[in-house]
Amino acid sequence: MPQLPLTLVVMTHNEAAVIGRCLDSVPFAAEKLVIDCGSTDATLEVARAHGARVVHQDWLGFGPQRNFGTTQASHPWILVLDADEFLSPELARELEQRLPQVMASDAAVGILRRRTLYMGAPMRWYRPMVGEKLARLYHRDRARWRDVRVHESLTWDGPQASFKAPFEHENNPTLVHKGLKVLRYAELKARDWQQKGRKPRMWDCALVFATTFFKDYVLRLAMFDGWRGFAVSQTNASYAVYKRMRYYEMCRNPASVAMAGEVLIRHGLDR
Template sequence: MGTPSGCRNRPVGRGLEYRLVFAPFYNGKPLRLSVVLITQNAAAQLPDCLASVAFADEVVVIDSGSNDDTVALAERYGARVVAKEWLGFGRQKQFAVEQASNDWVLCLDADERVSPELAASLVRILESPAAAVYRMARRNRFLGRWLRHGEGYPDWSARLFDRRHARWSDDTVHEKLLYAVSPGTLEGELLHESAEDLGRYLEKQNRYSSLAAVELHRRGRQASVATLLLSPMVRFFKFYVMRLGFLDGFPGLVHISIGCMNSFMKYAKLVELRQAGRK
């Protein structure tokens, strides 16, 4: 069995398992696909992520100043590492896409990994793509449990695309893939480790709510008392009640509660920014 050229210097183990699963699709040739990631101090999550994309002929990691083993691990797995100062999530991801050698790109985060079922679907699709953008279901693991309802699943996300037909928005946070074509759908799931521990997850959500508030302020958005109150309430009802988040037990309750707090804090911080601007 031929091994894709981009995988030759990668460690075996899980990466080898993926190559064996997809041997019928390779036909001795690498899959013309670039996997791109943006990283900063992601050494704990990166190996599982990179092992899960051993079928791709190129992996590009855009690193913004990691001081752990992120860069060394990425290079060990055969990735091409490019150092780039932080531009915000949207612009950083678009920069990563522009560094790819192939037009077909799969964008991942370091705490995500491609399931074997998703990878098999992806490889089959790329033999003869019927669309220029493909969505996939993302399953979130939170407090040790894979969420199956609420906000946690299916968290549809467009990540596989022909870069000639799509690009990332310039948003600092909550970036979106912009495209004007009808997307296709992949089978299988993108697996996301939402939180190593609750403390770090809360710290991340606090940062995200601050970035979101700054972005809203930049756009001239306003927030009333009604917005502060209704936004988290609507979010809770939609995902915990209507989409059965309560079936995910304690992790599901904590997950949606933090999401609602995030909504409240985002608008509270926006009010603070607007008040500071009037002084």
């Protein structure tokens, strides 16, 4: 497959088990760049063996870390994947065929569809895991990641191109992985709220749980994915409530921020 003037950027921390698959799924990228924040497993060795250039950067938060990766890319067009994501062969072919035209245009971003594997198999009905649309391809002079600690997204100025074939996401191999991610993401979100001076709102927790569960289970069709749909709806609703409870605790007991930080560091989650 011919190479295109494009940089694949992947952020890593202890991703030795999946980084090779991610990198190999983009054979047309002229550059593969891994931004690592301190892996202690074989991530760096595996990444280099699969053709990546590795740059170390201490963790800055999701948005700032991605913006740092943008500055390190050798090409103006950038494709971003997480280490547990990879292009399907169909999307790789579509990108190879269409990218030259898109890159020659005034487009700012490319919108890709993400298909998720959950509990070992693809979800079939739950909308966010079947065809979630994400801006993952962009021109660095026309788009920028929001400077937030978690739930980052691209902002851009200009037209967008859309691609039909999906890329794959192996979402949280087990519920244990999901639970650890919830702890980490909730902590980061609560710190963002604290920095902005938001008032804690415990009074709406029951309503938030009910509406989040209903939205996912019914409106987003998770109920048609059986017990897996129930599980994903319940964990999403629980996360929505937990981050509010955690933020209330931060405000009620400011010392908990440092105490929780020590625990997260000990388990490699404070990044």
